Structures are given as C-alpha cells and as structure tokens.
Amino acid sequence: MKPGLDWRQPRASAENEQFAADLHAALSRSPKAISPKYFYDETGSRLFEQICELPEYYPTRTELALLQTHARDMAAQFGPQVQLVEYGAGALRKVRLLLDAMPLDAVQFVPVDISGPHLLAACDGLAADYPGLAIQPLVADFTRPHTLPPCSAGTRRVGFFPGSSIGNFTPAEADAFLRLAANELAGGGLLIGIDLVKDHDVLHAAYNDAAGVTAAFNLNVLTRARDELGAEFPADGFAHLAFYNPAYCRIEMHLQARRPLALRLGGETYGFNEGETLHTEHSHKYTVDGFQALAARAGFRPGKVWTDENGWFAVLWLEAACAE
Template sequence: MAFIFKNLPADRDDLRVDVLSGLASSPKSIPPKYFYDDAGCRLFEAICRQPEYVLCRTEQALMAARMPDIAAAIGPVDCIVEPGAGECAKVRLLLDTLHPTHLVVMDIAGAPLAAAAEPLSRDYPDLAVTALGMDFIHDLEAAMPYLPAGRRLLYYPGSSIGNFPPDAATALLARFRLLAGAEGQLLIGFDLKKDPQRLHAAYNDAAGVTAAFNLNLLERLNRELGADFVTARFRHYAFYNPSAGRIEMHLVSLVEQDVNVAGQCFHFALGETLHTEYSYKFRCDEFSAIAKTAGWQRSAEWEHDGFAIQLYG
C-alpha cells in the first residue's frame, strides 16, 4: 500500500529543558528516553543480543509459541499502533497473523524509525504504514489525527512500561486507553520479578554493551548541548533493588568535578550519581492492578521463563 513518515516537532526544546532541570535536581536524573539517539539505538539493539539479556528473546519465543492463542483472543483488528517501535521487528509476528490494513508506529528517534518502518510497506503490500517521529511520552495525543477508523490494537512490548514508576505507568496506560478507543485493546509485555542475580547480570553484561549505552547519554549531551562531560570520569552502575522491585541504572562520578551543559555549570561530588533509568519488574497481579486503575480489563495472559504478556480490553 503506502508508507508515510511524519516528524512531529515537540512544542518545546525537550532535551535542553529536561536535562537542565534534571541536573539541577537532587538527586540528579535524566529521563531514559534520551538514550535513543542514532548511536543509542544501535547500542540497544546490541544489548538485546547479549547472552545475559534474555528479555527480548524470551518475549519473542513466547509470542511465537502462543501466537494462535494470542490471535484468537485478540480477534480481527483494523490497525496496530506501536509506541516506541524502534527497529519495528517485533510487530511482524502480529502482522503475519492478524493481517491488519494499517500500522502506525512511533518513536522518539525519527530517522532510525523511518529506516526500519519503510521496508514493512514493501514486505506487506496490503498494509498502509505510518511512521511518526515523536516523543510519544510527552505528545501521545498528537498521534490521534494519524489513526484510521476501525478497531485498534495497541502493542507495547519489551517491558518498556517498566521504565515508569507506578503512578507514571498508570497515567501512560490511561492515555493508551484513550488512544485505543472504546473498542480498542492493549497487548503488553513485561518482565517478572525473579532471581536478583539473574536481573543484575542482565544489566551488567560481560561485554560492557549496557555500560556503553549508559555512557553514550553523556556523549549525546556533549554533541547536542555543548556539554563537556569526560566519560572516563563516570562509571556505569546498575543494580536490582528488591524492596522497590526495580533495576536502577546510574552513572557514578569517579572524581569531584564541574560539568558545563548548555551554558550552565553543574557540580558532581565524588561518588555522586546521575540516575538514568528505572526498570520495574512485576508480579502478574501487580501489573493487572495498575492496568485496571488506568481503565483496562485483562482478558488473557501468557507467561514463560520470567516474562509475561497480557491482553486488555
């Protein structure tokens, strides 16, 4: 059919505003959505190939094994909507089985998204593909004019919902509810609570790819905000906090130092951390309670090897 790419500009200089605000906070933090420049996207794809990071492979194996049941539970859909689609690889299983007429994908990294989404329109000639380069976390409602009429399935795989604290996750799922429409559904994958050592290893791979991914955030700030971070003065630090049920990822300052970012100076004490990501892990009943608060009703669930996929309507 057709391929359309739209780069939807933000209504503010999000990177500058969010970074300066985060660095002025105590403790310092930067939203994880800013990991995903071109280099960050490539590094994340490499993380998914590391032997310690089984999340993506487990999810795709579960999807492949249970696809007949998943498709039967979903029923006919006209449009699949995937926020944070990245390389657009995971949605192919659904396209092969559900045969929708429209696919709408969105991601903050617009150019990589366009490059990944355009081949879908060639591989699925009866599919109309719309790729939206946008910060869907901040501007989700801007996608509404690009959604066709008909029954929609929102697809949010990869435990991306785990990047949000519970209140923020609830708020995002409520906005997904509005985007899906009255007859819409949500198919979502999330990581389950499990052996802390297994979780720790997944975010501290032996090859150091996750560390490079984390440190690339500083390189991005150097490139795009005129910052003067010296990455050798910071160390990747990730650990599982079992009482909070989450992985915490930080960059630790190895020295006392001042860093300039967008014309402002920020002091880092020795050992001070810059928080870059949470990755919450759930029990199935915990997640269902969050989704219910956001207006979703669970209709089906599949689980394998510490990962769950749930369907909501």
C-alpha cells in the same frame, strides 16, 4: 505505507531545546535524574538492538519465544479489522510475528517512536517485506499528547507495547501512560509485555553484560549531551552503574562520577562529588496480579496472559472499555 508515499519528515527543531531543558532540570535536582527516553537517538537505538542479542539479556528472547508460540492466539483477541499502534516501536522486529498471524489487508499499522531516523529506516525494511501493509509511522513521544491517524469505520484500535518498557516508568508514570492508552484505545485493547520478579542474580547480569554494551548505551546519554548540546565534562569522568533495588522491585541504572568533577551546559556549571550519580533509568519488575490491578485502575479489563516456563516474563492482553 501507501505506494509512492514519502513519509519522511524533518526532526522537530525544538527537540534539542527540550533535551537541554530536561538535562538542566535533571542536573539541578537532588538526586540527579533524567528520563530514559534520551537513550534513544540513532546510536542509542542501535546499541539497544545489540543489547537485545546479548546472552545475559533474557527479556528479548523470552518475549520473542512467547510471540512465536502464541501469536495467533494473541491476534485472535484483536478483532477482524485493526489499527495496530506499536508504542516505542524501535526496530519493528517483534511486531512481524503478530503481522504474520494477521490478514495484512485488514491491518493499518501505526508505529510510534521518538527516534525518527531509526524508526523510518525500520519502516523502509518493513514495507519491503510486507508490501500489502498500510504503514503510517508517527515520530513522537508516545507518553505525551499526540494524534494518531483516524480509524476507519468498523476498525478496532489495538496497542502493542512489547519489551517490558512499561518498567522504565515510575508507578505514577505507568498509571498516566495506561490511562492515556485506555482512552485512545477505547473499544479495543492493549497487548503488553512485562518483566516479572525473579532471582536478583539473573537481573544483575542482564544489566551488566560482559561485553560492556549496556555501559555504552548508558554513557551515550552524555555523548548526546556533548555532541548535540555542547556539554563539557571529563571524557573519563563517569562510569556505568546498574544494580537491583529490592525496596522498589526495580533495576536502577546510573552514571556515576569517578571523582569530583564539573559538567558545564549552556553557561551553567553542575558539580558532582565522587560517587554521585545521574540516575538514567529504572526497570520495575512486576507480578501478573499486581500489574493487572494497576491496569484495572487505569481503565482496562484484564484478559488472557501468556508466560514462559521459567516465569520470567509475561505478555498480557488488556481490554479497553468503549468510550462513553
């Protein structure tokens, strides 16, 4: 952030319209399914930060340990002058470990996130702790067309996508995002976290925590629909459901109807049978070789890899070819 710059901006007036349109579409299809991006309003973002602290949820602490141990080696891949773009930036916790390993006068930081209030509050804290850092937040859906600030001469654009969020994409969506990233990071690269294939019991526990925080996070999609869109449904009508689907190497999260019920939205009524679900998220688990092959098809060249001793998580460096 430049001193004295007020980066705050109103949320797009079309945001609720898009949510309503996507929810109508989700409820009309069979099976019912909606994008996990609608988890992340201010409440959802806060709940996710709580999930990251849970004893069952290994990805955050495992990735943080990798960043703490290898941040200098990771930053060494970037080059001397960097525009660092964090996709799905959230609370800006992990990027601090990279920033601590970099000369701040050589970094322009562009955090991108769909949850404006949560992102801008996190930027306030980052600016206070890193007064020499140039911060230009972008409130946007990074999976859709967006415009990043221009790079100055001699600056490489480097992406940072931690948290294994790429696993929330379908294979087609992952390919589309990686192609988009390869294009806008041309001449630079992408540092990305991926969750690896592992024991199913470990995965199950991570998405069914004893405290019920993940359940609250999942159900918040319906809370948003009620509060923001005026949706009507029984308050106790849905339950959190999460399980590992070995056929797709992924965890699936659903909102499951406890009994036959109706959900009303914008003059339309959508029926649920008992046990029927609204699929809210999936989290694909990868092998390192498999993900590198996916990235290579999208235009990246595989680079260094850092993994924990259990082989549960990996952080990969991917080089993006220069634009032709």
